[in-house]
Amino acid sequence: PPGGVNIDDASSVDEDRTGGRLAFTRPLDFERTRTFIFGYRNESARTIARDLIDSDGDGNGDRDFVLGDGRVSAFSAGFLLDRRDIRIDPSRGTRASFTIEQGLNFLGGESSFTKTDLDLRAYTPIGKATIKGGQPKLV
Numbered sequence: 001p002p003g004g005v006n007i008d009d010a011s012s013v014d015e016d017r018t019g020g021r022l023a024f025t026r027p028l029d030f031e032r033t034r035t036f037i038f039g040y041r042n043e044s045a046r047t048i049a050r051d052l053i054d055s056d057g058d059g060n061g062d063r064d065f066v067l068g069d070g071r072v073s074a075f076s077a078g079f080l081l082d083r084r085d086i087r088i089d090p091s092r093g094t095r096a097s098f099t100i101e102q103g104l105n106f107l108g109g110e111s112s113f114t115k116t117d118l119d120l121r122a123y124t125p126i127g128k129a130t131i132k133g134g135q136p137k138l139v
Contacts (some may be wrong), residue, residue, distance in 0.1 A: 012049075013067070019043025025080075037078040038100065042108065044071045073109035075103040084123060091139050095121040 023039035047068040078099030084090035096119070099108040126138040 002018075013047065015045060015046045015047045017043050020045045023076075027058075033110055035080040035082070037076070037080060037097075039076045040074070041076070041101075042071075042073045047070070057123050071108055073105075073107040074101045074103040074113075078117075090123045091125050092123050094123070095119075 005137075021039060021043075022040040023037060026036045028034040030034060046067070059096050074122055076099055078097055079097070080097040082093075082095045084093035084095055093117070097117075098119075099117045101115040101117070103109050103111060105112050121137050130137060
């Protein structure tokens with residue numbers, strides 16, 4: 001930790017991010033259940049520990065310490081399989097996505113990395129609809 005600061009002494013940890021993300025999607029079928037995703041993000045982030053407790057007794061509490069500071073530049077590609085009945089408010093079905101992101105130094109990022117993300121969701125109605133032919137209240 002910077003200056004011997006223990007993160008447990010912080011009353012809050014804040015993260016400020018600035019930048020943007022651009023994503024493109026390409027449906028692979030007419031029903032749009034299978035989609036290819038391609039994107040790029042470039043952002044800077046700063047993590048700060050705020051309002052530190054005076055743990056060393058020198059009377060200098062309430063100091064801020066920068067715990068992390070950096071820039072990310074990364075490309076991503078992924079696949080989405082969406083078989084939900086109603087996409088905006090589903091009551092049944094599944095949604096699965098897999099994304100891989102590659103961070104690159106040569107485009108302004110401070111480190112190279114590979115990040116994978118797997119998101120699996122299943123929607124099942126609990127109970128019955130209150131109106132005949134309507135959606136169930138609990139999913």
